[in-house]
Amino acid sequence: xxCAKQVFRCFKWIERAGDRLxxxxxxxxxxxxxxxxxxxxxxxxxxxxxSLRWPWLTAPLCLLVVLNLFTHYYYVCTVLPGFVxxxxxxxxxxWLWAQPRTPxxxxxxxxxxxxxxxxxxKASITRCKRCGEMRPERAHHCRICKRCVLKYDHHCPPLxxxxxxxxVGLHNERHFVLFLIxxxxxxxxxxxxxWEHAWRALGWYNDSxxxxxxxxxxxxxxxxxxxxxxxxxxxxxxxLWGIANAETSVENQDNEHYxxxxxxxxEVFINSYDLGKRKNLELYFNVGPNGYPLxxxxxxxxxxxxxxxxxxxxxxxxxxxxxxMHGEELTDDDEE
Ligand SMILES: [Zn+2]
Ligand SMILES: [Zn+2]
Numbered sequence: 001x002x003c004a005k006q007v008f009r010c011f012k013w014i015e016r017a018g019d020r021l022x023x024x025x026x027x028x029x030x031x032x033x034x035x036x037x038x039x040x041x042x043x044x045x046x047x048x049x050x051s052l053r054w055p056w057l058t059a060p061l062c063l064l065v066v067l068n069l070f071t072h073y074y075y076v077c078t079v080l081p082g083f084v085x086x087x088x089x090x091x092x093x094x095w096l097w098a099q100p101r102t103p104x105x106x107x108x109x110x111x112x113x114x115x116x117x118x119x120x121x122k123a124s125i126t127r128c129k130r131c132g133e134m135r136p137e138r139a140h141h142c143r144i145c146k147r148c149v150l151k152y153d154h155h156c157p158p159l160x161x162x163x164x165x166x167x168v169g170l171h172n173e174r175h176f177v178l179f180l181i182x183x184x185x186x187x188x189x190x191x192x193x194x195w196e197h198a199w200r201a202l203g204w205y206n207d208s209x210x211x212x213x214x215x216x217x218x219x220x221x222x223x224x225x226x227x228x229x230x231x232x233x234x235x236x237x238x239x240l241w242g243i244a245n246a247e248t249s250v251e252n253q254d255n256e257h258y259x260x261x262x263x264x265x266x267e268v269f270i271n272s273y274d275l276g277k278r279k280n281l282e283l284y285f286n287v288g289p290n291g292y293p294l295x296x297x298x299x300x301x302x303x304x305x306x307x308x309x310x311x312x313x314x315x316x317x318x319x320x321x322x323x324x325m326h327g328e329e330l331t332d333d334d335e336e
Contacts, residue, residue, distance in 0.1 A: 030077060030165055037073065040190065040221040041066050043213045048194045062189070064298065069186050071300035072179035073164075079302075081169025082150040084128075084135040088308045089171065098292050098301035117290075118275075118313040124320075130332070136310045140250055141332045142167050150309035153248045170309045174285055177243065178297070180236035187229035190222065198222045246273040246280040254330045262323030269323030272314040283313060 044062070052058045080086070091097065123136030128148050130141045140152035144167075151170035168176045199205065201215035201222075209215050242252050255271055262269035274280060282288035286306045287296060296303055306313070 027165070033073075036221070036224065037070065039217055040186070040225065041069075043218045043221050044186075044190055044194070046213050047197050047211045047218055048190070051197070052193065065182055065185050065189070068178065068298065068300045069182040072175045072182060075175040075300070075302065076168070076172050076179050077164045077166065079172040079175060081152070081167040081173075082171040082309055083145075084133050084139050084148040084150060084309075088310075089304070091304055092302060096302050098296045098299075098303045100292050100303075101290065119316045119318070120311050121314050121319050123310050123312055126331075128332070138248070138251075138312065139309065151248060151305075152250060154250070170305050170307075174303075174305070177236070177239050177284075178300075180232055180239065184229065184232050184236055187225040187232065190225040191229055194218075194222055194225070243284045244277040244280055246271060246275065246283075257330060258321065258324050258328075261328065267323045270315070270318070270321060272318040272321045273312060275313060275315060 049059060049062060125134050125136055128135050128141050131148055133148050135148045138151045139148050141148045142155050144155045149167045149169040153168040153173055155167045156164045198219060201209060201219050247255055259269045283306050285297060286292055286303055287294050291306060292303050
């Protein structure tokens with residue numbers, strides 16, 4: 001009789017083989033995504049944009065969206081997620097970096113860039129059983145990168161148009177979510193503003209197709225836009241909801257488990273990182289009174305996260321999550 005455990009192991013093996021395969025083919029998928037995004041942008045600017053009203057307004061807006069789309073995609077693929085063995089990064093110089101609103105006080109002390117009004121606690125440290133590195137809480141081991149990643153969210157496989165072929169963690173998570181947001185806006189614009197052109201490309205009207213972009217390219221991009229719009233809206237919505245609740249994708253699952261365990265004891269689990277939706281979003285994008293100016297959400301500049309990943313802002317008076325006892329914390333082994 002085949003034991004359920006063996007079947008489970010077999011599935012895990014297939015999943016890992018798949019991960020390795022897509023990992024090896026990663027650069028090809030990323031190149032494909034760049035080609036699809038570029039052809040889409042070219043079709044939009046050549047076919048759709050000239051037919052829009054108020055070109056003095058729509059043209060700069062569309063350019064801004066496309067600039068954000070490509071730049072955040074570039075950043076999310078090239079900015080490393082932050083491995084626990086890396087030295088703490090420093091604020092970069094140059095015109096690509098945004099300037100914070102206030103000088104970073106207390107930076108050397110806590111690694112946190114925000115003001116003293118937050119309740120900051122040093123992260124607890126554990127040793128990873130896989131790579132043997134000491135790592136702060138919220139870091140997890142990525143079995144594809146084979147390293148521990150600060151504030152690990154997920155390893156993004158190189159699939160379809162959103163594949164980035166690396167981990168999403170502390171240092172590139174902001175670019176990942178902004179990329180999803182700008183991809184949603186772009187595909188929505190293409191789908192809504194391009195439908196008449198799509199019918200024309202299909203030959204439904206009697207007039208001719210007088211554009212440089214081939215009809216087949218326009219139609220292919222149109223179909224992709226509609227599909228990607230729905231997929232990315234769901235994905236982006238899931239991530240934004242998690243951010244508003246101060247949970248990474250991993251913590252979203254873990255906290256569900258903690259809630260059940262706490263409830264079975266008659267206790268209530270509280271996510272101590274949750275400072276309220278507005279503050280959680282401010283901290284994630286690092287904008288607001290003590291972070292960077294709001295324009296960094298529409299101008300694609302680099303900026304540092306509010307923390308170095310070794311200290312975390314928590315609800316006043318809390319140093320850990322109430323409802324979870326010592327030794328009950330889930331580890332990466334439990335997720336296997
Ligand atoms: Zn590890
Ligand atoms: Zn990874």
